[in-house]
Amino acid sequence: MSANNTKLGIVYHKDYLIHTQGHHPERKERLEHITSALENRGISEKLTMIDPVPASVDDIALVHDSGYIKTIEEACNSGQRNLDMDTYIVPESYRVALLSAGGVLTGLRGVMGIGPDIVFALNRPPGHHAERSRAMGFCLFNNIAIAAEVAKRDYGLKRIAVVDWDVHHGNGTQHAFEDDPEVLFISTHQSPAYPGTGHLKEVGRGTGEGLTVNIPMPPGSGDIEYGLIFDQVIIPVLDQFQPELLLISSGHDAYRHDPLAGMSLTHQGFYDMADKLRQAAEKHCQGRVLLCLEGGYHLEGQAGAVIQVLNAMGNFGLPVTERSPDLDPTRHAQARLEEVLQVQRKYWSL
Ligand SMILES: [Zn+2]
Numbered sequence: 001m002s003a004n005n006t007k008l009g010i011v012y013h014k015d016y017l018i019h020t021q022g023h024h025p026e027r028k029e030r031l032e033h034i035t036s037a038l039e040n041r042g043i044s045e046k047l048t049m050i051d052p053v054p055a056s057v058d059d060i061a062l063v064h065d066s067g068y069i070k071t072i073e074e075a076c077n078s079g080q081r082n083l084d085m086d087t088y089i090v091p092e093s094y095r096v097a098l099l100s101a102g103g104v105l106t107g108l109r110g111v112m113g114i115g116p117d118i119v120f121a122l123n124r125p126p127g128h129h130a131e132r133s134r135a136m137g138f139c140l141f142n143n144i145a146i147a148a149e150v151a152k153r154d155y156g157l158k159r160i161a162v163v164d165w166d167v168h169h170g171n172g173t174q175h176a177f178e179d180d181p182e183v184l185f186i187s188t189h190q191s192p193a194y195p196g197t198g199h200l201k202e203v204g205r206g207t208g209e210g211l212t213v214n215i216p217m218p219p220g221s222g223d224i225e226y227g228l229i230f231d232q233v234i235i236p237v238l239d240q241f242q243p244e245l246l247l248i249s250s251g252h253d254a255y256r257h258d259p260l261a262g263m264s265l266t267h268q269g270f271y272d273m274a275d276k277l278r279q280a281a282e283k284h285c286q287g288r289v290l291l292c293l294e295g296g297y298h299l300e301g302q303a304g305a306v307i308q309v310l311n312a313m314g315n316f317g318l319p320v321t322e323r324s325p326d327l328d329p330t331r332h333a334q335a336r337l338e339e340v341l342q343v344q345r346k347y348w349s350l
Pocket residue numbers: 166167168251253294295296
């Protein structure tokens with residue numbers, strides 16, 4: 001219980017609730033459950049609250065085509081309701097999307113400046129599926145990719161690690177940095193599942209070859225399997241890459257009851273992943289971690305997962321109320337781990 005109360009910050013704005021549509025899984029209630037859980041579990045007073053500043057169009061254009069940015073603005077202004085089958089907009093969505101990306105950037109300025117070492121942006125809409133010129137999978141602008149680009153532009157960072165533990169592959173983020181030697185992208189995701197990318201043999205290309213680490217995991221994978229992947233792949237890769245900043249695409253849809261996926265992570269599993277990454281950040285980048293919200297559609301489950309991620313990041317010592325039984329990893333998961341190791345041993349000592 002050695003919590004330094006100023007160490008951990010969260011970014012939040014009530015306007016993040018404006019972008020919402022009925023019973024769509026990516027709706028405002030996701031965030032409302034998280035903020036009430038923060039109150040109920042008594043965590044709020046341990047956190048520094050940070051108000052987001054909207055991103056500029058120039059910031060967004062580091063990752064997205066300017067024509068695409070304009071299209072989103074015009075679609076929202078025109079009252080259009082959907083960008084594709086999955087991705088809705090409301091008239092205010094463009095402004096909220098700038099505030100969502102801006103929330104992650106405001107968090108970045110805190111982490112890189114005199115703010116808390118660790119910031120979790122509780123922002124919406126999410127971003128990791130958004131491609132350079134295409135909205136996808138509930139995402140308009142790729143918030144975390146924009147943050148990585150701004151970290152390079154404004155702070156001159158040369159080694160940025162992005163870990164994406166959302167249950168879906170972060171296709172937009174991978175594509176933004178596939179040939180970039182300064183950004184390491186590591187994704188755990190259910191396979192097969194939406195969006196179908198993130199094959200283990202997608203390893204980056206050109207000067208970025210070896211800096212895309214895809215870890216597709218069989219449905220049903222839980223705390224034990226994720227623990228194995230973190231211990232045998234993700235942490236050793238981070239130890240060798242030695243990031244100057246750690247970014248986390250924190251989706252919570254690998255939670256065991258998530259309605260859009262089929263994984264088995266419990267709150268203990270989320271605590272463990274966050275704890276391992278916090279320790280890696282302390283070792284390599286003065287504890288600097290910036291997390292942003294991606295998916296997670298079981299309202300109570302996701303809120304509990306966020307609490308445990310903050311618990312681990314802030315070293316608060318709160319009890320973890322849910323854990324999986326101590327089983328051995330499934331044979332299927334072990335076989336997949338071997339395949340990942342085989343591919344990645346070309347680039348890392350594993
Ligand atoms: Zn997801």
